Amino acid sequence: MKTFQFKPKLVDTLRNYTRSDFSTDLMAGIIVGIVALPLAIAFGIASGVSPEKGIITAIVAGFIISLLGGSKVQIGGPTGAFIVIIYGIIQQYGLEGLMIATLMAGILLIILGVFRLGTIIKFIPYPIIIGFTSGIALTIFTTQIADVFGLQFGGEKVPGDFIGKWILYARHFDTVNWWNVAVSIASILIIALTPKFSKKIPGSLVAIILVTVAVYLMKMYGGVTSIDTIGDRFSIQSQLPEATVPSLDWEAVKNLFPVAITIAVLGAIESLLSATVADGVIGDHHDSNTELVAQGIANIISPIFGGIPATGAIARTMTNINNGGRSPIAGIVHAIVLLLILIFLMPLAKFIPMACLAGVLVVVSYNMSGWRVFKGLLKNPKSDVTVLLITFFLTVIFDLTVAIEVGLVIACVSFMKRVMETTQISVITDEIDPNKESDVETHEEHLVIPEGVEVYEINGPYFFGIATKFEEIMARLGDRPQIRIIRMRKVPFIDSTGIHNLTTLCEMSQKENIHIILSGVNPQVHAVLERSGFYTLLGKENICSNINEALDVARKELGVS
Structure with missing residues (x-):
């Protein structure tokens, strides 16, 4: 990192x-x-x-x-x-x-x-x-x-x-000050129309200058004193x-x-x-x-x-x-x-009307919406x-x-939901087509899986959501093969729940005399499993670089050629 x-x-x-x-x-x-x-x-x-x-x-x-x-x-x-x-x-x-x-x-x-x-x-x-x-x-x-x-x-x-x-607002709407309404509307219109005349000068600044001058003149010479300014507050x-x-x-x-x-x-x-x-x-x-x-x-x-x-x-x-x-x-x-x-x-700034600033913020909220x-x-x-x-x-x-x-x-x-949806788990019990696989080394038309062996393919991250999904698939199958090969060539990372899931699977399988073999573990996942002590339970001889090696280990375990 x-x-x-x-x-x-x-x-x-x-x-x-x-x-x-x-x-x-x-x-x-x-x-x-x-x-x-x-x-x-x-x-x-x-x-x-x-x-x-x-x-x-x-x-x-x-x-x-x-x-x-x-x-x-x-x-x-x-x-x-x-x-x-x-x-x-x-x-x-x-x-x-x-x-x-x-x-x-x-x-x-x-x-x-x-x-x-x-x-x-x-x-x-x-x-x-x-x-x-x-x-x-x-x-x-x-x-x-x-x-x-x-x-x-x-x-x-x-x-x-x-x-x-x-x-x-609804309870006090009868207290509307129409001078404030006029100031706010004028400010909004000035801001909206300024870009038609000038792209450089901001409409909000033009509105504040023009409206502030107009309100000041109305207060001084028109007797309009009901428009609050910044200085009033x-x-x-x-x-x-x-x-x-x-x-x-x-x-x-x-x-x-x-x-x-x-x-x-x-x-x-x-x-x-x-x-x-x-x-x-x-x-x-x-x-x-x-x-x-x-x-x-x-x-x-x-x-x-x-x-x-x-x-x-x-x-x-x-x-x-x-x-x-x-x-x-x-x-x-x-x-x-x-x-x-x-x-x-x-x-x-004390002469700026509050209604003018409100108009500026109405435009800001509209643009922001x-x-x-x-x-x-x-x-x-x-x-x-x-x-x-x-x-x-x-x-x-x-x-x-x-x-x-x-x-x-x-x-x-x-x-997490989308990651779970992209991670797929499949079960293979008969044969593997080498034309569709990247880690198969064989000149045969198909790679045959010996009887008593099941191959599980995990395609995607192996984290807590997928760990549970894996358990559910195994429980649903309900069978007891002699050997389970778990292909992890397409697993980019594994978390602590995934490690716990694999550990539990190995412990339960050992009690049922089912042999577990991992295939195609990438270096990053391999390092995580090694640090966690998982290999002590499984044995390094059961960690294979590809499916051919895994099937060879399985055949030796079964005593078949």
Whole structure:
């Protein structure tokens, strides 16, 4: 097994870096920084923290992910996927609980990378990923309804669950503020129409500037004072906070560990998906394990400076690529641009209407939903549809922690089921056709199996599910041959249950005076069986390299030529 090597893409990039490359990356980084600004503010507020915390996350985590990551063009920062999780943690454990959970998630991500599990994460079934993202999108949309319609709840606390929110909205829908509705609709229309006029300038930024100016003028000269702005709800600090480390206690760690796993798994999935999509566009190959370690470091340092969980952001990464970014320098520039905005322009953010940010997040949730893909997956086999719907409804009705835990279990069970279906066990009692075999050495038309000998062919991995299947086949046959030859030439690996199964079979066979011979054991399986002490029970003379040798041993045992 290869050992982990930490190789940030920045190191390779700088070897042949030119002034022309820097000019391109500089422009891409500036544009991405501007694109990230409204999203960072919106994600911060929607997550239940102050707006500057979203920007701090984009600065700190974005800088580290570009500096140390395994992708040339990945842009890191807060994403919509974490909104639901962060909001739930703050409601239950407060900001300190969020800090502890994020730190633990960072450590878990580093462990995933160091143990080279980055490639495994990419094998999570597609229906589970779509179920997560579609469920998260619907949940984000639900959290924005109050600001879109300007609903007033009279001091009543908004429930954390999906159904509870909609019940509350229905009860208070008579408090709709139509000015808020107009602001939200205007924001959505501007975002939708901007690409028709400009591919470079993000619609969300155009919407925030135009709508903020319009609302400011209406307040100053039109007497419209019922539209809430960021400044009405938050006090904004235009500086990086001092580093603080939370006090850890075992009870907090134990309670927050499942949530930390959720953050780590979701962050790993989203960042590696983003990096994979980027590879396809720029024709590169990212290092999954280095990327996970960088994501882990970012999620350890970000909360120390007041940030929230971060991961690779597909939309911002694609913006980087589309504007010419081809190295981690562009991501570093994006973080510096955001830092300058935080220090010099952040006080202006207090004039941004909450309904405008809600409109931005409605568009984000729509783009994130992938409803066309979701609809297409419903035409797939029933097993995939079941997995998709279970993951989706668990994400929406319960929470993402439950959905990810169940989704990963479903993924494992689905994988094992498919492996079991590909592994076949057959029984041969008469003759073997050498034309269909790769390990038969004979000039005869057929290789005859002596009377009293049965040959069992295992084709595929011999693990716990197949071990049980093998036992069932033998029990069903119910006969007692003198010799059983087990052909394992097509068994790529064997686990402890398979070894236990073979050991039990040998012990039971010895009691019944049935001789066991193994044929065609590959070197990897051979080494595992030898380390387990299995050969002490069976005897090395009964381990044969091919079926000819096995049949020769069988004939000697029977006393026939």
